[in-house]
Each structure stands twice: as C-alpha cells, then as structure tokens.
Amino acid sequence: MGLIRRFGVIEKSDRPYECKRCKTAFSVQYQVCPECGGYSVEREEWD
Numbered sequence: 001m002g003l004i005r006r007f008g009v010i011e012k013s014d015r016p017y018e019c020k021r022c023k024t025a026f027s028v029q030y031q032v033c034p035e036c037g038g039y040s041v042e043r044e045e046w047d
C-alpha cells in the first residue's frame, strides 16, 4: 500500500475509477454511473 501514499490520495486508493460527470469514485468500473447515469466512468491516470 505504501506506493500509493506518495500521492496523498489514500482515500482514493481503493477507488481508482471516477465519474467525470459527478466526480464520484468507485472501486469497480461501471459502463453507466449509478449515481448520475453518466457514461464517463473512467480510471484515474496517475502519471
């Protein structure tokens, strides 16, 4: 778990997917966001 800590986003470490529309984070990827119905649930890129 230590490799994630350097980003300071520990609360998101188990929820790499985020809806681009409502900004809700998920632990699994949805084709349709269960919160807002949006189609933009994408994995966050940590470059």
Ligand SMILES: [Zn+2]
Residues within 6 Å of the ligand: 019, 020, 021, 022, 023, 024, 033, 034, 035, 036, 037, 038
């Ligand atoms: Zn959403």
